[in-house]
Amino acid sequence: MPQHGQYPQQGYEQQQQQVQQQQQVQRPAPHRQAPAPEPVAGPGPDGIDWEAEAAALEAGGAPAAAGHEPQAEPEEWDGHHEDGAYLEEEPQQEAGFLGGQDDSREAKKKRKESGKKAGRRNGGACLLVALVLLGAMGGAGWWGYGFYQDHFGPPPDFAGDGTGSVQVEVAKGEVGGQIGLKLKKAGVVKSVDAFTKACDAEPKCRAVQYGFYVMKKEMSAASAVKAFVDQMGGASLVLPEGLNSTEIYAKIDDKLKLQKGTTANVAKAQVNELGLPAYANGNIEGFLWPTKYNIADGMKPEDLLKQMVKNATEKYAALDGQAASVNLKNGYEVVIEASILQREGNNPTDFAKMAKTIQNRLAAGGEINHRLGMDTTLQYSLGRKQLDRKDMDDASNKYNTYINPGLPPTPISNPGDDALQAVLHPADGKWLYFIAMDPSTTRFAETSKEHYANVEEFCKNAGEGFDKDRGHCTGKKS
Known part of the structure; x- marks a missing residue:
């Protein structure tokens, strides 16, 4: 069949009328065929039996033109009439609203591909929802466990008696929670709550005496409380204000049951290891802070001296x-x-x-x-x-x-x-x-006159003579 050729002049008007009638014939969907002329009996001028073609179309089969091999698939309409005139194609619809479904091979192929994609999308969405639900359940469980631990579970605590050594000072008036905070910062206990709970269970811990305590690091709360109680019940050294270093050395020797002069010798030999600030120029006087110091078993004089120097240095930091x-x-x-x-x-x-x-x-x-x-x-x-x-x-x-x-x-x-x-x-x-x-x-x-009168009275009360030139007692009995 000639493509886009002109029909023969013979029978042209009749052919044009057939074309108009054929345009009213319902076109198959979704692939539209070029409009065919109204069938006439027998082959037409172009050698095609249009009546047979129309019958084939109504039966849903492929048209079989006389003298031509059957086509496996109908060719899509290219928008042109057989006479070469261009006809505007109407928009295709796979299935109109409340209309019948298109069962052509191409439509089925499209529906199948669309179904696969939709299946993949639905499957992915289901998997995502499942993961979100599992994550939410896991998060809720973890939150619930944390909530239980925070409100009903035991507070964090170390196990055992601890290792090493650290000095902790308890000031006057400090109680369980304040002491627990100092212990936690020093690495002695794992939590303030654990120490407070253990301290509340021990009546003797409720009246902790102020002073320095020698503790171990990473102790269980119960072990820390026991260490406090044991040291409270043991020996202690109380240093009043105004003593000089020589007097303090003697007190340490006595308390630790050491030979006289031991602490003085230690202080002299280890002066650079006691923690003195640079401005002290290696002189310990003034840095033996007066307070109460607990004496632990096996304590050495340098342990006490370091505590005193540390305390004094901290007190002087802002001066x-x-x-x-x-x-x-x-x-x-x-x-x-x-x-x-x-x-x-x-x-x-x-x-x-x-x-x-x-x-x-x-x-x-x-x-x-x-x-x-x-x-x-x-x-x-x-x-x-x-x-x-x-x-x-x-x-x-x-x-x-x-x-x-x-x-x-x-x-x-x-x-x-x-x-x-x-x-x-x-x-x-x-x-x-x-x-x-x-x-x-x-x-x-x-004035000096008023002062000398006071000094003379003092010397007299002490039973000593008075040096008028210097305004001083003579040191000798009067």
Whole structure:
């Protein structure tokens, strides 16, 4: 059959009429065939039996043109009529609304492919939903377990008696939870709750004494409580404010049942391992903090010394920033002045006035010439209380504040909080002299005349003579 050829002139009008009638014949879907002319009996001018073709179309089969081999698949309509005229194709619909389903091979193939894709999508969606549900169930279970552990389960705890050694300080007034927090930070217990629970179960733990305790790391809460109770029931060393290092060494020897001089020798030999700050220049005086120290079995003197130095260093950490407010150069000078207050004074309520007196003398010129004129500084360096004129005239002794202006080179005792706070917050006054008349009374004076009268009375009460030139007791019975 000629493609896009012109029909013969003979029978053209009849053929055109047939074409119009054929256009009204329902086209098969989804593949539209080119409109065929109305069939006539026998082969038409083009050699095709159109009546047979129409019958074949109505039967749903493929048209078989006379003289041509049957086609396996009908060719798709290319949008042109047999006469070459272009006809606009209507949009195809696989199955119209409430219409019949297209059962052609191509439509079935499309439905099959679409079904496979939909199946894969549905299967993937089901798998995703299943995984989400399993994850949600697992998360809910884990959350539930965590909630139970947090609210009803036992608190985290180590097992056993622990290893190593660590020192923990318990301050006055601290209770179970506060102590537990310190232990947790030091690595002793695993949780505050575990220690608190174990402490609540032990009546003796509810009244923990303040001081230093030697503990082990990673102890069970029960073992930590037992260690506290055992050390509370054992020996302890209480150091009052104002003792010097020599006096403290003797107390440690006595408490640890060591030969006299043992602690002093240890302090001298291990001074660089005790934790002293650089500004101490290797001098331990002033860094043996006065408080209560628990004595554990097998404790060595260096254990106690390290505790004392650590405590003092922590107390002094903020002093540098406060020294300038009282005309002192640094925090170490604050400690030195406080050590003199602690050694000179008998009553902490007088410390603020004593501090002001020292600061007034350091600032005064004239007859005083910035000199403190203190017995205690000279007594510290000589290691004895009795002083004579020769001692007081020795300018080579840097602790001789009768001759040398300013503060002595180091502390002369180990001060406590009261003395430190008095130095930083002195009273308001013009005093230049003070003398402790007895353990509860300190007299202050602004002039030397008034002061000498107080000293003479003191010497008389002590049964000693009075040196009017120096305003000092003679040290000899009157």
